[in-house]
Amino acid sequence: MSNANGTMNLTLKVWRQPNAQTAGKFETYKAENISPDMSFLEMLDVVNESIIHTKQDPIHFDHDCREGICGMCSLYINGRPHGPKRAITTCQLHMRSFTDGETITIEPWRAKAFPVIKDLAVDRSAFDRIQQAGGYISVNTGGVPDANEIPIPKVIADEAFNSATCIQCGACVAACKNASAMLFTSAKITQLALLPQGQPERYRRVQSMVAQMDAEGFGSCTNTGACEAECPKEITLTNIAHMNFDFFSAKLFREEEVHAENHGG
Amino acid sequence: MSELKQTFNSSLGKKLIMALTGLFLCVFLIVHLGGNLLLFKHDNGYSFNMYANFLTHFPPIEVIAYILYLCIIVHAIYAYILTTNNRHARPVDYAVHTKSPVSFSSKNMGLLGSILLVFIVIHMGDFWYKYKFTHSVGYKEYRTNLLTNQTTVTDFTPQTADFEHSQSFDGDTEIIRVKDLHSRIVASFSIWWYVLIYVISMVALSFHLVHGFQSAFHTFGWVHRKYKPIYEFIGTWLFAVIIPLGFAAMPIVYFIQSLNK
Structure with a gap:
């Protein structure tokens, strides 16, 4: 003091x-x-x-x-x-x-x-490229839909909201001994995978965002949990498990091809 | 084919391989510990030698054994690849490291795994290799009187060098001649530093599995609150406590017995 x-x-x-x-x-x-x-x-x-x-x-x-x-x-x-x-x-x-x-x-x-x-400022555009690889949903143009038109259970809405609180600061990468971006990437994937609006691109999204994450040169997760401990928004490690599950579902059990473009930074 | 290759070359795919091979090795440990509890039977190594003979002559087990060796190699190679990639992901390290609130195990899986790999080489070199590929393991002859169920044991020298096992009858006496791995174990476990290597390795095993077992399920994406506590419990108590303790008990007990002789 x-x-x-x-x-x-x-x-x-x-x-x-x-x-x-x-x-x-x-x-x-x-x-x-x-x-x-x-x-x-x-x-x-x-x-x-x-x-x-x-x-x-x-x-x-x-x-x-x-x-x-x-x-x-x-x-x-x-x-x-x-x-x-x-x-x-x-x-x-x-x-x-x-x-x-x-x-x-x-x-x-x-x-x-x-x-x-320069000095303490780092280039975090790798996160932008991961996001651009699939962190979006398709919405038809036209009139604004009514609020709450699609029913979403409260538990799911809360969980998706928790994932959505990620502010892309990169503290997870900074804290991880492997400089892995899996907490960030998984939060962005899980946020959309949980909601009905995110379903059409769900399995394509997880494949292309993981591919982009790998191409950027981040390390791999060892389920250590340093990211979760340091995240300013308290994003949980469960997001990474969600991402893993969707990724393996997409790759091993689904007929959905991905032609991930825009590889490499 | 290239799609599968792509899957397993991704960061998540490599982790899946680590998890699958790791869990297979965990299952093996249960079987290995169970079988080796025969070492605690006071029958001059009869049960254990018969068990060792069975393991090396029953084709399905031999097939599984080769899958097991493959799993060890793949697990080690992928660990090396992943660790190297992870190191490259941070070329300049931080000047200050605080003690982060994460477990010792999860941060040192590579170190613990390396200790275990060295241990596996020593362990298999001393027992598995000598048993299967050299003639340095002796033989025992067990004569059991089938009427009184009394067994006498003597050393036995076979006529041919590649003799493995025989069973014959002489009146009411059953004569079993078998390779004597048990004596090899007694000899190894009477050396204090050898016992120490085993005990240290089992401590490393404990720390490796306390993180590794539950981490594998996390990699699969199975983290539901209904069953997460179950595999965390199994990972902690069975794989990080009971199994390493059981394995460590073998060299320790044999060492103490060697002191009393």
Whole structure:
């Protein structure tokens, strides 16, 4: 917590890397007079302001909504994605979660499929390509259908909604010892596989999204559960089991061919 | 054909192969432990030697045995491929690692599996290979008086080198001559470091299966709350406790017996 002045002084070890081609290294910065009520990103803003005043290159990091719903922030703080607290994103992390005088190590998500753009910002377009490979449903054009036209049991609706809360931040990949994207991919597949609207493409979807996931160079799941523990939206490992089941059903028991295009990043 | 190839070359397909071969090996462990409980019978190795002879001369079991060896090899090769791919998926490692709230087993399946592979090579080299392909295993002759059911046992040297097993009668006496794997076991399990290798390997087996057994079902996608607790219970108590304990008990008991001689 804070010192006698009600503020905190911290040492930051931040990963600096000009681009994906150049090797990066840690730089040390002082973060002084930090309010414990600041969010982690606001603290970085303060540090960046002082860096800019010395005419140096500020620390690059991803952020957007700063209220935990967009999935842009992506910092690996003291060995954990989104920092030490459970079920929040980095922007929802406050400095009161740290102690005065502490050294904080900040790293980017590390995965072959997430190349560093600059410093702490990584390229997560691999997720977009997985999504584009099949994470959609077909809807006829025309008038807007009535709400609740298709009856969906409450349990199913809740389960699908839980899967749908995935914000694509990539903390699952960052946390996994294999840099596997299976929690993300399975959440996107399960969300649609559970609902009636997702049925027409259900078995084609699972095949093409898994194919795209493999093509992006993510690792495989070992059912360890680090992803589930670190997911800011608490997506469960059960999604991966759902995906496995649909994948094997599609591949081994169904007559549905998939011509997955758009392979490779 | 190429479609099937595509299926099993995918990340999920490789995991399916790991799960299927792993579960087959788990089933084998039950049979192997059950059969080897004959080692605890105090009959100078008669039952065990007859059992070993049966296993190596009954064709259906020989077929299953070769499927088993194939499963071990496939399980190991796919584990190697998957682990290598997983390593490549993160070329630059993190500088800071916190202790994540996940099990030791699930993070170290590769290490535990490697220990088990080395163990299998030692274990099969010492017993299976010597029994089947060398003449270094001796023979025993069991003479049972069928009227009194008294058995006497002596060493026996066959006329031909490839002698395996014979049963004959001499009046009321049944004479059984069989390869004596039991003595080979007694000899091996009287060496302390050999027993230690077995015990360490069975600890590794326990940790490997506490994650592996239930993980296989997760790979199939069978996680319904109705039966998930059942296979988790079996995975923990049968495969991570009873089976490793049962196997570890054999070298330990034989070692203690060797001290008393």
